[in-house]
Amino acid sequence: MAYIFNENELPKLVSTVPGRERIFFVSKELTDVNDMLAGIMRYAQGAASPYHFHKNCEHFYFIMEGQGTVETPEGITDVGPGDMVFIPAEEKHRLRSITPLFYFEFQAPNRFQTTILDGTPDDLLWEKVDGKIWVQSDAVPLRTTTTKEHAMATTFIKTGNLPRTRVPGAGEATDVLNEAICGAKNVRATLRWLHAGDRLDAAPKASTHQLIYLMDGHGVITLNGKDYPVGKGAGVYFGPGESAGIRPDGADGVKLFHLVVPEVADQA
Numbered sequence: 001m002a003y004i005f006n007e008n009e010l011p012k013l014v015s016t017v018p019g020r021e022r023i024f025f026v027s028k029e030l031t032d033v034n035d036m037l038a039g040i041m042r043y044a045q046g047a048a049s050p051y052h053f054h055k056n057c058e059h060f061y062f063i064m065e066g067q068g069t070v071e072t073p074e075g076i077t078d079v080g081p082g083d084m085v086f087i088p089a090e091e092k093h094r095l096r097s098i099t100p101l102f103y104f105e106f107q108a109p110n111r112f113q114t115t116i117l118d119g120t121p122d123d124l125l126w127e128k129v130d131g132k133i134w135v136q137s138d139a140v141p142l143r144t145t146t147t148k149e150h151a152m153a154t155t156f157i158k159t160g161n162l163p164r165t166r167v168p169g170a171g172e173a174t175d176v177l178n179e180a181i182c183g184a185k186n187v188r189a190t191l192r193w194l195h196a197g198d199r200l201d202a203a204p205k206a207s208t209h210q211l212i213y214l215m216d217g218h219g220v221i222t223l224n225g226k227d228y229p230v231g232k233g234a235g236v237y238f239g240p241g242e243s244a245g246i247r248p249d250g251a252d253g254v255k256l257f258h259l260v261v262p263e264v265a266d267q268a
Contacts, residue, residue, distance in 0.1 A: 001031070002238035004221055004228055007040060013126035019047030019097075022126065026211055026237050028110055033239065036187070036209055036261045037110040043068070043097035050119020051094040057112035058186045059087040059105075060177060062159075062257065064215065066101035070094070072154045084157040084189070086182040091154050092117060104213070108186040108261055155182035159191060171198040171253070192256040194219070199247040200256065202238070209261040211237050212246055217254035221246050 005025055013022045024030060024039035043066075051071065061070070063083045069076050070085055071094040078098075079085060087093050089112075095101075114124060159176040167173050170192075175181065177189035194200060202210055212221075213235040221228045221236050222245040229249055236244045240263070248254045 002223055002236065002242045002244060003030075004223060004230065004236045005234065006230070007233040011128055013128055016122050016125040016127055017120075019044040020049075022105070025213065025235060026209070031237065031239070033209065034110040035263050036106065036108040036211075036259075038104070038106045038211055038259065041101075041103055041105050043095070043101040045097055045100050047101075048096035049094050050123040051092060051117045052114055052119065052123075053090050053092045053117070054087075054107065054112045054114050055090055057089055057107045057109055058184055059089075059093075059107045060184075060187070060189070061085040061087075061095060062104040062106075062176070062189070064102050064104065066103075067098040068101045069096050069098065070154065070156075071096070074153055077156055079156070082158065082160045084159050084176050086155040086157065086177060086184055088152040088154070088183065091152065093154060094118070104257060106187060106189075106259065152183055157181060164193075169198060170200050171195055186261065188260045190258045190260075192258055193253060194246070194248050194256065195253040196248055196251045198253075199245060200258075201245040202243055202258070204238075204241045204243040205260070207240050207263045209237070209239050209259075209263070210242075210244070211235060211259040211261075212244065213257040213259075214246075215255040215257055217252055218249040219246050219254045220249050 007023050010023050021042045026036055026038045028034045063079050063081055067080045070079055073092055162174045164172045164174050171194035174191045176191055177184050214232055216232055218231045221230050238244045
C-alpha cells in the first residue's frame with residue numbers, strides 16, 4: 001500500500017553500540033513486504049560498522065553529507081558527498097566515518113543473513129524510541145573463517161561525473177546505479193532534478209516497488225488523486241501496480257532520489 005513519509009516523523013533506531021542512527025522509509029514492518037530495506041543513516045565522527053558481509057542481498061550506500069571510508073578486501077577507499085558504493089552479495093565491507101556522516105542505505109531483498117568478521121553481535125542491535133530492540137537480520141556468530149571467492153567486487157561510483165539527460169517535461173535525470181553501471185540486478189537508482197513547470201509521473205509497474213525521496217527543495221506529491229505539499233526529507237513509497245507523481249512547489253526546483261526495485265528472488 002502506497003504512503004507518503006517524512007523522515008522527521010518516522011521512528012528512529014539507535015545502535016546499541018554508540019554512534020549510529022537510522023530511519024527506515026521502507027521495511028517489512030512498514031510495508032509488509034521483504035523485497036527491499038531502505039532508509040537513511042547517520043554516523044557520529046569516528047563511528048564504524050563491524051567488518052561483515054551479507055548473504056543473499058545487494059547493498060548500497062549513497063553518501064549525502066560528510067566524509068568516510070569503506071574497507072573491502074581490495075583496500076580502504078575514501079568516500080564523500082555524491083559517492084555511490086555498490087556492494088554485491090557476500091562482499092566483505094566496513095563503513096567508517098571521518099566526519100559526521102549522512103547517507104542513504106538500501107538492501108534487497110530484505111531476507112538476508114549477516115556474518116560479522118570483526119566486531120560483536122551487538123553491532124547488529126538497534127534500540128527503538130519505545131525501548132524495543134530491532135535486530136538487523138539473522139546474525140551469524142562472529143567468524144574468522146574465509147568466504148568463497150566472488151567475481152564481483154564493491155564498485156565506487158562518482159555520480160557527479162555521470163551524464164545528465166534532459167527528459168521533456170520531467171527535468172533532468174542521471175542513472176547512478178543499474179546493471180550496466182555496476183552489475184546491480186535488484187535495483188535501479190536515478191538522481192532527478194525538476195525545475196519550475198516540470199513534473200515526474202512514475203507509472204505503475206507490475207511486480208515492482210518504487211521510492212522517491214526529496215533530497216532538496218519543496219514539492220507537491222500526488223498520490224491517489226490528492227496533492228500533498230512536502231519538503232526536504234519527505235518522500236513516497238508505492239508498490240506493484242501503484243503510481244505517484246511529484247512536482248516543484250513554486251519557482252525553485254527539487255532534487256530527487258528515485259529507486260525502482262523488482263520483486264526479488266533469493267540468490268543462489
